[in-house]
Amino acid sequence: MSAIDISSPPPAAPGDEGGGQVLADTGQAPATDGASAQGGDGRGPWPPTVLALCEKYADICRSAVDPLEIASTLEFEGLGDEAARRRYGHPDVFALAQDMYFRVPCDPEEPELLPDPWEGHKYRPALHALLYGLPAVCFPAAAALMAGPGVLATLIVALLTSWSLAQSLAYFGYTRLGSGREHAQRVLRIGLAVLLVVVLIVMATIGRIAHAPLGILAFGAGECAYMLGACVLMVLGDELLMLAALAPGVLGSALFLALGKPVGMEHFAWAALAATPLLALAFAVARTRIGTSSPGARLVGPADLHGALPTAGFGLVAAGLLSFPIAAGLHGHGGTNPGALLCTVPLSLSMGVAEWNLLAYRRRARLLLRTSNELRAFAMRARLALFSASVTYVVAAAALEVLAAVIVKATGALPLTWAVVPQVVAYLTLGSAMFIALTIQAFGLRAFALASCAMTLAFEIAMRDLGVLTQLVACGELLVALGVYAALALGRAVLHA
Amino acid sequence: MDVALSAEGAWPHQFGGVSVWCDQLIRGMPDHVFQMVALVATGHEPIRWTLPGNVSSVIAIPTWGPAEALPSRRRRRRSQPPLAELFEVLLAPPRVAQDRFTALLRELFSYAQEQNLPAVLGSEDAVRLLSDLWRGWPPDSSKAAPTLQDAVLALQLIEHALRPLSFPPVQAEVVHAVTNGLGALPALAAKWRYGTPMILTEHGLYMREQYLFSRRLPYRWPVRALYMRLLRRICAVGYAESELITPGNVSHKRWEKQLGADLARVRTVYNGVAPADFPAVEEQPSVPTVSWAGRIDPIKDIETLLRAFALVLRELPDARLRIFGSPPHGQEAYLVRCKDLAEDLDINESVAFEGRVEEIRDAYAAGHVVALCSITEGFPYTVIEAMTCGRPCIATDVGGVAEAIADTGIVVPPRNPRAFAEGCLTLLRDDEERRRLGAAARERALEFFTVDRAISAFDEIYMLIGSGRPLVTADAESLGEQEPSVDLGEEDTSLLATRPSA
Numbered sequence: 001m002s003a004i005d006i007s008s009p010p011p012a013a014p015g016d017e018g019g020g021q022v023l024a025d026t027g028q029a030p031a032t033d034g035a036s037a038q039g040g041d042g043r044g045p046w047p048p049t050v051l052a053l054c055e056k057y058a059d060i061c062r063s064a065v066d067p068l069e070i071a072s073t074l075e076f077e078g079l080g081d082e083a084a085r086r087r088y089g090h091p092d093v094f095a096l097a098q099d100m101y102f103r104v105p106c107d108p109e110e111p112e113l114l115p116d117p118w119e120g121h122k123y124r125p126a127l128h129a130l131l132y133g134l135p136a137v138c139f140p141a142a143a144a145l146m147a148g149p150g151v152l153a154t155l156i157v158a159l160l161t162s163w164s165l166a167q168s169l170a171y172f173g174y175t176r177l178g179s180g181r182e183h184a185q186r187v188l189r190i191g192l193a194v195l196l197v198v199v200l201i202v203m204a205t206i207g208r209i210a211h212a213p214l215g216i217l218a219f220g221a222g223e224c225a226y227m228l229g230a231c232v233l234m235v236l237g238d239e240l241l242m243l244a245a246l247a248p249g250v251l252g253s254a255l256f257l258a259l260g261k262p263v264g265m266e267h268f269a270w271a272a273l274a275a276t277p278l279l280a281l282a283f284a285v286a287r288t289r290i291g292t293s294s295p296g297a298r299l300v301g302p303a304d305l306h307g308a309l310p311t312a313g314f315g316l317v318a319a320g321l322l323s324f325p326i327a328a329g330l331h332g333h334g335g336t337n338p339g340a341l342l343c344t345v346p347l348s349l350s351m352g353v354a355e356w357n358l359l360a361y362r363r364r365a366r367l368l369l370r371t372s373n374e375l376r377a378f379a380m381r382a383r384l385a386l387f388s389a390s391v392t393y394v395v396a397a398a399a400l401e402v403l404a405a406v407i408v409k410a411t412g413a414l415p416l417t418w419a420v421v422p423q424v425v426a427y428l429t430l431g432s433a434m435f436i437a438l439t440i441q442a443f444g445l446r447a448f449a450l451a452s453c454a455m456t457l458a459f460e461i462a463m464r465d466l467g468v469l470t471q472l473v474a475c476g477e478l479l480v481a482l483g484v485y486a487a488l489a490l491g492r493a494v495l496h497a
Numbered sequence: 498m499d500v501a502l503s504a505e506g507a508w509p510h511q512f513g514g515v516s517v518w519c520d521q522l523i524r525g526m527p528d529h530v531f532q533m534v535a536l537v538a539t540g541h542e543p544i545r546w547t548l549p550g551n552v553s554s555v556i557a558i559p560t561w562g563p564a565e566a567l568p569s570r571r572r573r574r575r576s577q578p579p580l581a582e583l584f585e586v587l588l589a590p591p592r593v594a595q596d597r598f599t600a601l602l603r604e605l606f607s608y609a610q611e612q613n614l615p616a617v618l619g620s621e622d623a624v625r626l627l628s629d630l631w632r633g634w635p636p637d638s639s640k641a642a643p644t645l646q647d648a649v650l651a652l653q654l655i656e657h658a659l660r661p662l663s664f665p666p667v668q669a670e671v672v673h674a675v676t677n678g679l680g681a682l683p684a685l686a687a688k689w690r691y692g693t694p695m696i697l698t699e700h701g702l703y704m705r706e707q708y709l710f711s712r713r714l715p716y717r718w719p720v721r722a723l724y725m726r727l728l729r730r731i732c733a734v735g736y737a738e739s740e741l742i743t744p745g746n747v748s749h750k751r752w753e754k755q756l757g758a759d760l761a762r763v764r765t766v767y768n769g770v771a772p773a774d775f776p777a778v779e780e781q782p783s784v785p786t787v788s789w790a791g792r793i794d795p796i797k798d799i800e801t802l803l804r805a806f807a808l809v810l811r812e813l814p815d816a817r818l819r820i821f822g823s824p825p826h827g828q829e830a831y832l833v834r835c836k837d838l839a840e841d842l843d844i845n846e847s848v849a850f851e852g853r854v855e856e857i858r859d860a861y862a863a864g865h866v867v868a869l870c871s872i873t874e875g876f877p878y879t880v881i882e883a884m885t886c887g888r889p890c891i892a893t894d895v896g897g898v899a900e901a902i903a904d905t906g907i908v909v910p911p912r913n914p915r916a917f918a919e920g921c922l923t924l925l926r927d928d929e930e931r932r933r934l935g936a937a938a939r940e941r942a943l944e945f946f947t948v949d950r951a952i953s954a955f956d957e958i959y960m961l962i963g964s965g966r967p968l969v970t971a972d973a974e975s976l977g978e979q980e981p982s983v984d985l986g987e988e989d990t991s992l993l994a995t996r997p998s999a
Contacts, residue, residue: 060712065722066591068729068755072708076872078911080894081751094755108641108718179539179562303563369646373632375625378645492621497649 050088054100061104071097118362125359127239129352131230134250136345138276141253141269142219144261150210152334156327157206158220160319162227165195167315168308169228173235175304181236182290187300188232189288192281199224215270222277229280232288241283249276310446314437317453321430322347324460324471325423331467338414339423339468346400347431353396354435358442361389365496372493379491386439386490390483393435397428422468429475436482443495452481498529498963499553501669501687505536505680509546509555514878515700516546518745518768519675524549525952529959534667534683536560556667558683560660564615567663578608578617584630587726595757598730599737602662603689609662610690618656624648631719643719651720655727666690670963673955674735677703678728681735688738694962697739698766700875701896702752704732709873733757740962743955745876746897766955767897768876769948775885777939778862785816785925787891788864790857791879793824793832798893800838801914802870807842808918813925818848818868821860861886865931866924871895872911884942889934891920901946905938 054061057073064070071094074084081092090096143151169191176184199221207217226245233242252272256265326344329335364385372378401424408414437449456478463470489495502508508519523531533555540559548555579601586598608614617623628648635641643651661682672693674684680703687693707728711721736742736758743766744753750763787806791797799820806818824832832850839845854860861867867883867890874896881901883890892898893911902908907920924931 063712063718065711065718065725066729068591068704069708069711069725071755072705073712075705075895076709078872078893078913080910092751094751106635106637106641106718111715111717114715175563179541183541366646369649370644372645373628373643375621375628375645493624493645494619494621494649494652497646497653 050096050099050103053088053096054104057100058104059109061100062106063108064101064106067094067098067101070100116363116366118359118366124239125352125356127243127352128234128355129349131234131239131242131246132351133345133349134246135226136348137250137257138253138273139344141256141261142273144256145266145269145273146216146219148213148216150206150212151216152327153210154203154206154212154216154220155223156323157202158223159323160316161199161202162224163319164312164316165198165224166227166231168312169195170231170235171308171311172300172304173232175307177235184235185288185290188235189285189290192228192232192284192288195228196225196281199228219273222274226277226280229277229284232284233280236287238283238287241287242280245276245279245283247276248272248279307446310450311441314441314446314450314453317450317457318434318437320457321434321453321460321475324457325426325468328460328464331465333464337423338416339420340427341414342404342408342416342420343401343424343427346397346404347427350393350397350400350431351434353400354393354431354438357389357393357396357435358439361385361439362442362496364389365490369493369496375493378493382491382496383487386486389439390432390436394428394432397431401428422472426468426471426475429472429479433475433479433482436479436486440482440486440489443490445489448485448489449482452478452485498671498959499532499669500526500529500959501532501534501667501672501684501693502675503534503536503667503672503680503683504675505678506538507535507676507680509533509544509548510535510537510542510557512545514768514875515675517878518700520546520549521769521771521948522952522955523552525948526956526959527551529956532556532667532669534558536661536680536683538562556664556683558661558664560657560679564619564656567615567660568665576608576612578612578614579604580617580623581626581630584627587723587730588631588634591726591729592733592757595730595733595737599734602685602731602734605659606662606686606689609659610665614659614663615656618652618659623652627652631723634719635722641718643717647717647720650716651723654716654720654724658724658727658731662686669693671696671959673698673959674739675700677732677735678707679731682731685734685738694740694965695738696741696743696958696962697735698743698745699749699753700745700768701873702744702749702875704729704756705752706873729756741958743958746900748897748900749875764958766951766958767901767946768878768881769946769951770878770882770885770942771948772885772943775858775861775882777887778858779887780862781865782817782863785813786864787816787818787866787868787921787925788821788860788888789818789868789870790821790854790860790883791869791877792828793820793822793835794828795831796871796873798870798872798912799831799835801912801917802868803835803838803842803844803848804914805870805917805921806848807844808914809921809925810844810847812922816847816925818844819851819860819863820849821851821854821857821863823853857882858886861888864888866891866906866921868917868921869893869898870911870917871898874898876901881942881946884938884946887935887939889924889931889938891917891924893917902938903941905934905941 057070060070060073074093074097079093084090084093084096088096088099090099139155169188172191173184173188176187203217203221203224206212206220207214226249229245230242233239233245249272252269252275256262256269256272259265325337325340327334329337365382368378368381368385372381405416405424409416433453437453441449456474459474460470463474502519502523504515504519507513508516519533527550529551531552533552535555535557537557537559539562540557541562542557544555582597583601583605586594586601605614624645628643628645631643631648634643658679659682661679664683664686666686666689667683668691669687670693672684672687672695674681674695674697677697677699681697684695684697688695707725711725714721714724716724733756736753736756739762742753742758742763744750744763745766745768747765750758750760750765753763754760787809789799789802793799802818802820806816809816820835836845836850839848851860861883865888867879867888869877869879869890869892871877871893872895876897880890880892880898884901884905890902890906892902892906892908894908895911899908907923909916909920924934
C-alpha cells in the first residue's frame with residue numbers, strides 16, 4: 001500500500017524552492033484572470049502570485065482578525081520573509097500578510113455551535129421521575145409494619161434530615177465535578193461518611209425525645225442512608241445502579257401490599273426494605289473508590305459552605321412544605337389526610353417533568369441569546385419562555401394527579417371524595433412554586449427561594465388551625481412571589497450563556 | 498537579591514521548554530531568592546517539579562476556576578471601572594490609542610485591587626455596554642454581526658484574562674515575566690504597585706502562538722477578534738513596560754517589532770545546556786542513521802520527516818531512522834498516524850519508534866545526524882544539545898534554529914521533504930564533512946549555548962536592573978546577531994483603513 005506520492009509535499013504545504021511552486025500547489029486556476037482582477041481598493045491589478053495565495057488561504061484571509069493572524073499562518077505553513085521577498089515582491093511576510101488582509105473582504109465562516117450543556121439529557125428526566133416516584137411504594141408497606149409512639153415524628157424528621165443532607169452533598173458533588181470526576185468522588189465519599197454519622201446522631205436524639213422503638217428508628221436511618229447513597233449515584237450519573245438499589249425495597253413492598261399484608265410475611269418485607277439502603281450505600285462506596293494518587297486539593301473551603309448551607313436549608317424547607325399537609329392532617333391537628341396521601345406519588349413523578357422542563361427552558365433561553373442582539377427584547381422573550389415552561393409543568397402535574405385519583409378510586413386504596421380537591425389544588429400550587437424555585441436555583445440564585453419558602457412554611461405552621469385554606473393562601477402567595485422574582489431575575493442575559 | 502518570576506502554564510506545574518529553562522535559571526543562581534507567580538487553570542494542579550532551596554514561595558493564580566477562588570472584595574461598588582473606554586479602545590484597530598490602553602489597564606488594576614472587577618465584568622450592565630458599543634462591528638461585514646451571546650462570551654473571556662489583576666502583587670527587587678501575554682500581568686501588577694523593575698523573556702512568541710491557537714477556538718468572529726485584540730494590546734503593554742526584553746532568539750525580534758516593542762531594549766539571551774551532561778560522542782553507528790528526539794506532536798511535523806526519509810532510502814537502502822520520544826497526553830493519535838504513514842510509505846522496516854529514552858544524549862549518539870523537522874520552534878534544546886554532543890543537525894528554518902546551527906549543519910525550509918532528504922543525504926554520505934561539521938557544532942555550542950552563559954547573562958541583568966543603573970543598550974553580548982530585515986516602512990496607518998466589503 002504505497003499509494004502515496006512521497007516526492008511531493010503534503011497538500012497544504014508550499015515548498016520554498018523554485019518560484020511559482022505555490023501556484024502549482026494550489027492545483028486550481030485563480031478565480032479571475034490577471035487582466036480583470038482589480039483589488040477592491042483600486043490598488044491595481046493583483047500580482048498573480050499574491051492572488052493565488054489569497055485563493056489558497058481564502059478561509060484564513062476571510063476570517064482573520066488582523067493581518068498578523070495571516071502572517072502567523074503563512075509562517076506556520078513554511079512561508080518566510082525570503083519567499084515573501086523573492087516571490088511576492090514584499091519586504092517581508094508581514095507586509096505580504098497585510099496586503100492579503102486588505103485584499104480579501106472580511107467574511108468569516110460561522111463556527112460550529114458550542115455544545116449545548118443542556119442537550120443530551122432527553123431520557124434522563126424520565127428515569128429520574130421513576131426514581132423519585134418509586135420509593136413512595138415503600139411507605140405504605142412500612143406503615144403496616146410500624147406501630148407505636150413517635151412513628152410520624154420519626155418519619156418526618158427522617159424526611160427533613162435526608163432532604164437537607166442529600167441536597168448539600170449533591171451541591172458539593174456537582175461543584176467538584178467541574179474540576180474532575182476524581183475530585184467529586186473524593187468529596188462524595190468523605191461527605192457520605194460524615195453525613196451518615198450525622199444521621200445516626202439525629203436518629204438517636206429523636207429516639208430519646210419521641211421514645212420511638214428501634215425498628216422505626218432503623219427505618220428512618222435507612223431512609224436517610226438510601227437518600228445519601230442515591231445522591232452520590234445521581235451526581236456520578238449512575239442512575240441505573242440507583243434503580244437496582246431500589247428494586248428489592250420497591251418490589252418487596254409491592255408484593256407485600258398486593259398480597260394484602262399477610263402476617264407471616266413481615267420478615268420478608270423488612271428484609272426487602274433493608275436491602276435498598278444497604279445496596280445504595282454499597283454502590284455509592286464502590287463508585288467513589290479512587291486511586292491512591294490523591295488530588296491534594298483542599299476538600300472544603302469557606303466558599304463551599306457559603307453555597308452549601310442555603311442548599312441544605314432549601315432541602316429542609318422544601319421537605320417541610322411537602323410533608324406539612326401529611327403531618328398536619330386535614331384540620332391542622334394530625335389524623336389522616338387522604339388528599340395529601342393521594343398527591344405524594346404524582347407530585348414525586350412530576351419532579352421528573354419539572355427537570356425535563358427546566359432543561360427545555362434552558363435550551364430555549366440559550367437559543368434566544370444566540371439570536372438576539374438587544375437586551376430588552378431578549379428579556380421579554382426569556383420571560384415568555386419561562387411562563388410557557390411553567391404552564392407545561394402545571395398541565396403535566398395536573399394530569400398526573402387526575403390519573404392518580406382515577407387509579408386510587410378504581411382500586412379503592414383511599415376513601416376519596418370531592419373534599420380532597422382543595423388539598424390537591426394546594427399541592428399543585430406548591431408543585432408549581434417548587435418548579436420555579438428549582439429553576440431559579442439552577443441559575444445560582446439561592447437566597448430568595450430559601451427565604452420565601454421558609455416564610456411560607458412558618459406561615460402554614462402558625463395558621464394551621466385554618467386547615468387547607470392556609471395552604472391555599474400560603475402556596476398561592478409563594479407561587480406569585482417566586483414567579484415575579486423569576487420573571488425579573490431570569491431576564492438577564494448573563495445568566496444564560 | 499529577591500527575584501519574582503511570572504509565567505503562564507509553566508514551571509513548577511507543567512513540563513516543557515520554558516519550565517526546563519526556569520529550573521535551570523533558578524538552580525543556576527543559588528545566591529538569589531526566587532518567588533514564582535504561576536498562572537494555572539483551576540488551582541488544583543499539583544506541583545510537578547522539585548522546588549530548589551532558593552525558591553521562597555510559589556504563588557498559583559487560577560484563571561479558570563470558580564470566581565469564588567479570587568481574593569474576596571467588598572461587595573458595595575463605590576465607583577465604576579472605565580469599561581466603556583476599554584471596549585472602545587478594543588474595538589479600534591490594533592495600535593491605535595495604545596497609550597490609552599496602557600492607562601486603562603492600569604486603572605483596571607487599581608480597581609481590581611480594591612473592588613470586585615470580575616463581578617463588574619460579569620454584570621448585565623457590562624453586557625449592555627458592550628452590545629451597544631459594538632453594534633455595527635465589524636464595519637465591513639454584515640455577516641459577523643455580534644449577538645448577545647457573543648457579548649456574554651467575550652466578557653467572560655475578558656474576565657478570565659484579567660483575573661491576575663485581582664491578586665495581591667508580588668514583592669521583589671526585580672520581576673521577570675518569562676512569558677508575555679497573560680503571564681506578564683502579575684509582573685505588570687508588581688511594577689505598577691511597587692515600581693519593581695520588570696524584564697520580559699520570550700521563548701515561544703506568545704502572540705504568534707495565540708493567533709495560531711485562536712483558529713481552533715469555537716467562538717464567532719466578534720468574540721475572537723475582541724479577545725485577540727485584548728491579548729495583542731496586553732503583549733504591547735508587556736513590551737512597553739519592561740526595562741529589558743530578552744527573547745530566546747534573534748528571529749523573535751521581527752514579531753516583537755510588529756507588536757510594538759522598542760528594539761533598543763531588546764537583548765537576545767540564548768538558552769544553554771550544561772556541557773557536562775552532553776559530552777562529545779566519538780563513536781558512530783554501524784549503518785547510516787538519522788536520529789530524532791522530542792515530543793511526538795504535530796508541530797514537530799514527523800510526517801515530513803518520514804516522507805523525507807523515504808526519499809533517503811531510495812539512495813541509501815540500508816539507512817535507518819530512529820525516533821525517540823513519546824506523545825504528550827492527548828496526542829496519542831498522532832503517533833498512530835505517523836506509524837500508519839511509515840507503513841503506507843513502505844519504510845517501516847527502516848524506521849524505529851523507540852519511545853521514551855532514559856538519557857536523552859543516547860538518542861543523539863544513536864544517529865550520524867540529528868534531525869529536527871518542526872514547523873514552529875523557539876530556540877530548541879534538541880538542537881543545542883545535539884550540537885554539544887558533536888552531532889551535526891539537519892533542521893527546518895523555524896524560530897531560532899538557523900541562529901543556533903549557523904554553518905555547522907544544514908537548515909532547510911519547513912514542510913519540504915525533498916530539501917530535507919537532500920540535507921540528510923549530504924550529511925550521511927560525506928564522512929569527512931560530517932565529522933568536521935560535528936566538531937564545529939560542538940565548538941559553537943560550547944562557546945555560545947552553555948547554561949553558564951545564559952545564567953551569567955541574567956545574573957548581570959538582574960544586578961544592573963535591580964541597582965537601578967542605566968542599562969547598556971549595546972547588543973554586543975549576543976552572538977552573530979544580524980538585524981533581520983524587518984522594515985515596516987510607513988508606520989501602519991493603513992491599518993485604519995477598512996477592508997473591501999463582502
